[in-house]
Amino acid sequence: MRYTRYGLVMTENLVATPPAAGTINIPGLVDEVLADFLATSTATLAAWDSALCWLADAARDAVLGGGKRLRPTFAYWGWRGVAGPAAPVDTVLPALAALEFLHAFALVHDDVMDASATRRGRPTTHRAFANLHTGQGWRGEADRFGDGAAILVGDLCLVWADQLIAASALPGHRLAAARACYDRMRLEAIAGQFLDLLGGAQPAWTVERSLLTIRLKTASYTTVRPLHYGAALAGAPPGDSLHRAYTGYGLAVGEAFQLRDDLLGLTGDPAETGKPVGDDSAGHKATVVSQLARSLAEGPDGDPTPSQTAAAVRRSGAVDRVEEMIAERVAAALAALDQTPIHPDARAALTDLAKIAAWRSA
Template sequence: MTVANDILEGNPRFGIPRQTVSPGDLVRAVEGTLAEFLSGQTTALDDVDPALGRFARTTRDLVLAGGKRLRPTFAYWGWRGVVGPHEPVEPVLPALSALELMHTFALVHDDVMDDSATRRGGPTAHRIFAAQHSNAGRLGDPDHFGTTSAILVGDLCLVWADQLLARSALSTTTHFAVRSCYDRMRIEAVAGQYLDVLGETEPSAWSVERALLVARHKTASYTVQRPLQFGLALAGTVDIDVAAVDEAYNTYGIAVGEAFQLCDDLLGVFGDPVVTGKPAGDDLRTGKPTALLMLARQLATPAQRAELDPDPAGAVNPADGSGGSISSADLARRTEVIVETGAVAQVEALIRRRVAEGIEALAGAPIHDDARAALTELAVTSTDRPA
């Protein structure tokens, strides 16, 4: 982990003293750890066959293509909150970085399920592989090849996450505790994703409460709640009230994680694609029953609800009632209707309440003050963002 160690050991090229880890320092350390790990993995596959090397390099590029690195950040502060500012971070860097590989797995598979065209300002994995197929003049359907390859990318990232996690310098007891939290996180992410997919097939049976349940499992669990508890597990045996910290992290994680997803719901409709790196309006096109859309339906007049509801075949009803795919004008009208119902204001109020609840949970928790301050700031910045 040469790059990560350079950053965290006070290498004069960076001018960063050891253990004074700002958010930027942590992100660079995680990305350095990932880059070094992925370099070795890519070389190993390239030695088997050049095509596998190209496959691995595409996967590597997807992992390193940016992102907020929130999951390692929450895990870091969950760990730092109990071990304090003087514990060396190098032993746990592989574990923190493994969360980004898990995240890439989730993103790539999610994009396949949603048939999304862009992610982080570039083409999604299945679109990249479809383009490679076409450019090479291969036989068969490029889209099928792209989907198949993207599924394998996600699978590979999940295996790589396991391998990188195993490189952490932990005792056997600590490693088992960390692994238990990690496995629970993965199961909950898959469960939440299934409910998300199911919701699109029966939106009329959905509710605000069920949309929030999906948010809790699909997003809150593996973005905030479990990474914090993952960090706590990484600390091993510590001289604190672990149960009290775990309870505080759990309450904070669910509240801030749900607020994070509610913010995503708003960005999915109102965000600037140039900033978010994803097209706006996809949730409205598919009728995905997000908390925002469910609140809008709940608050809507009968006429407004008719403009928001999908038709029996699953396609969204245009405003003129003609059926078929939704047009840009119809999409704009649906966006207006959501605002008119007051749903946006209610979602913004839900976000504020959950952020306040999360911050309050930390107030009496037996964690170090620098971690409390960092998590308080993260609760605000991760839920009030342009992307």
């Protein structure tokens, strides 16, 4: 694989800006790895049958169609906190990039379960396939075809994640240790996704259960396990003081990240978030903010519109309370970092990432 060196300055939306001396652009490097891998892997599918180009193209779009590259970034700093700034990143880049395939798998399946129409300002994978079905005049139900095709796109991304991890030039024992973190990450994400689904179906739910869902669905595979994964790639043993500090930091940042996501779903600008306001409330998701709103005040009568629901949530005081919860978690994350035996530049980067994840606008 080929890699080009970039500079990196993080903005509030975790995107790369022009090069700066002495820095490294993990999102840019990850994108190169993904593009190289996808060029070969999609060609393999196309060689079997030209119709598989639709599947391959959808998977490529799901992976390369935008995103913050947050999970590989946390994994990189988890690795660098142990390995130090002089360690060559090339050896771990495929393993870092694999987390984007896992993320694409989760998003594509999540959109099917939520019946979401847009993602990153474009039709979701299942909607794009439904539109293709209609446009081609095929038999059967377009929506059913779209859902089935999207599930297969997610499955394909999960397979490609496994292949990319195996491509890392690392000793077998390190890959095995990292793989254990990765497997736990997948298990927790699926468990959290089921609780998320269940929370929209069961009438009785609690703030505590919503927080558990966040820890499993979001914090695990966004922050906690990527940090553990990166540390394992560097050879750090599980269960030591570093592992515990990464856990405390990662749980706090992961919860803050999802709490911000919940607020953006109600109050964010669709031009920035890429999703309509009110998707979660329209789907009756049991988010922390919605649970707090129910506990603080009566909701609107009847079947409210998303804007009416958002207004009711604001009146309840739930938004202010969630903002307080986010600030509390950032403080807890930074306190955990103070106890973390890692290289100073990794500590500084993780401090910035905590603030970016908590107070982003998209």
